[in-house]
Amino acid sequence: MPCRANAGDEWREQAPQIGRMPAQPPDGARHGRGSKKQPSMPGTSPMPPRFRCVPIPTSTAERFRRTGRDDRGNAVLRRRVDGPGFPCRHCLRMGVAGETMLLGSYDLPRPRGIYWTPSPIFVHAHACERFAATGAIAPIALDAGTVVSVRSYDAEEMCLYDLGRVCTGPEVAEPLARVLADPRAQTINLHTARPGCFLLTVQRIRSGGFELL
Numbered sequence: 001m002p003c004r005a006n007a008g009d010e011w012r013e014q015a016p017q018i019g020r021m022p023a024q025p026p027d028g029a030r031h032g033r034g035s036k037k038q039p040s041m042p043g044t045s046p047m048p049p050r051f052r053c054v055p056i057p058t059s060t061a062e063r064f065r066r067t068g069r070d071d072r073g074n075a076v077l078r079r080r081v082d083g084p085g086f087p088c089r090h091c092l093r094m095g096v097a098g099e100t101m102l103l104g105s106y107d108l109p110r111p112r113g114i115y116w117t118p119s120p121i122f123v124h125a126h127a128c129e130r131f132a133a134t135g136a137i138a139p140i141a142l143d144a145g146t147v148v149s150v151r152s153y154d155a156e157e158m159c160l161y162d163l164g165r166v167c168t169g170p171e172v173a174e175p176l177a178r179v180l181a182d183p184r185a186q187t188i189n190l191h192t193a194r195p196g197c198f199l200l201t202v203q204r205i206r207s208g209g210f211e212l213l
């Protein structure tokens with residue numbers, strides 16, 4: 001996947017279109033100063049460029065591969081991809097048939113406190129490129145076979161139940177837009193709804209840099 005990270009500098013100058021974010025491309029009623037056509041990522045739906053999907057750190061993926069141990073001290077398991085349902089939390093792409101994935105437990109950085117959890121995750125057994133696009137929903141969250149749970153937490157690390165949504169991957173743009181538009185949401189995580197596994201974190205983009213969530 002090409003990395004459009006540099007284009008994010010331009011996108012940051014545009015006013016948000018939060019709250020009107022459909023799964024389909026906007027109808028042209030963009031707000032604010034910028035009216036440039038929004039670039040789209042291959043394999044992803046167009047979204048207003050006010051966010052990025054954040055994978056697990058490369059250091060974590062490499063540690064799983066190097067040590068064979070996960071964040072809980074378990075021996076990581078090796079699984080050969082033989083069908084759907086192997087989302088890599090580092091490149092944020094689905095594993096394809098024949099690839100080998102590592103299955104281990106990951107300690108989520110946020111939320112802390114009562115709602116903190118570890119989560120089972122897959123990562124490619126081989127080195128893969130960390131997802132780095134801005135303004136695009138990552139492929140593993142858009143996957144048609146995945147039911148996604150959108151979860152958010154406030155500044156006190158408490159779950160915002162009223163913003164919680166469960167939807168199919170192709171429908172995730174609308175509930176994600178709703179969360180991004182709500183200033184209470186300080187941590188935004190996507191999980192799989194059926195097994196409940198962490199997929200990725202979503203960060204808002206501020207002018208001059210990424211918001212620290």
Ligand SMILES: [Zn+2]
Nearest residue numbers: 088091124128
């Ligand atoms: Zn990967």
